[in-house]
Amino acid sequence: MEKVRIVLVDDHQMLRDALRSLLEKTPNFEVVGETGDPFAVIALVRKTLPHIVCMDIGMPGMNGIETTRQLIAAFPSVKVIVLSSYSDQRYVMDMMSAGASAYVTKAEAVDELLRAISAVRQNRKYLCPDVTAAAAGAMNGQSSSVLPSKLGNRERQVLQLVAEGHTSSAIAERLNIATSTVEVHRRNIMRKLNMHSVADLTRYAMSSGLIAH
Numbered sequence: 001m002e003k004v005r006i007v008l009v010d011d012h013q014m015l016r017d018a019l020r021s022l023l024e025k026t027p028n029f030e031v032v033g034e035t036g037d038p039f040a041v042i043a044l045v046r047k048t049l050p051h052i053v054c055m056d057i058g059m060p061g062m063n064g065i066e067t068t069r070q071l072i073a074a075f076p077s078v079k080v081i082v083l084s085s086y087s088d089q090r091y092v093m094d095m096m097s098a099g100a101s102a103y104v105t106k107a108e109a110v111d112e113l114l115r116a117i118s119a120v121r122q123n124r125k126y127l128c129p130d131v132t133a134a135a136a137g138a139m140n141g142q143s144s145s146v147l148p149s150k151l152g153n154r155e156r157q158v159l160q161l162v163a164e165g166h167t168s169s170a171i172a173e174r175l176n177i178a179t180s181t182v183e184v185h186r187r188n189i190m191r192k193l194n195m196h197s198v199a200d201l202t203r204y205a206m207s208s209g210l211i212a213h
Helices: 013-023 038-048 064-074 089-098 106-121 129-142 153-163 168-175 179-193 198-207
Strands: 004-009 029-035 052-056 079-084 102-105
Touching: 004 013, 004 038, 004 106, 013 029, 013 106, 029 038, 038 064, 052 064, 052 106, 064 079, 064 089, 064 153, 079 089, 079 106, 089 102, 102 106, 102 129, 106 129, 153 168, 153 179, 153 198, 168 179, 179 198
Parallel strands: 004 029, 004 052, 052 079, 079 102
Antiparallel strands: none
């Protein structure tokens, strides 16, 4: 039987070690790669060709929502299982909208991750009990997230980096774009969100799940 190849993406080494230990106790699972750098995910997946990527949401530089969106665009057959500290409705729906196949809270990871892997290998969606109620509320039209409809992908990246305290020149270097382009994005973000300071943008990024509280 072919082993299920898994990549772990989380910026906490201790959690990755614990997940690796859990997964490798299962005979047909193999952890083929891991990283805490969201910008390294695409290259790592290209190198290791996993079936499943276990993805954290709250990572510095680029959050798991954006990382998942880019990963699924590049590798549509890869299944993403979210591992998050958050069970809030907006995080669940944003990750599922980005292309994730399952959502498991870290508090339930030991009990639920193996069930999630089994489900996505059968092309089924999976939500752990902690988030089922939140998702049900969103499916009834109660989703509170406004981020995807207001901002484009690059604007979300710039917003996250601004909220994390990076200067325009540092953001430009990180994203390989001109500083003047970053300034244009900043102005557009403030105009679209009707906000006028970095403090406003930071509070918005926190409430929208781009950065951790």
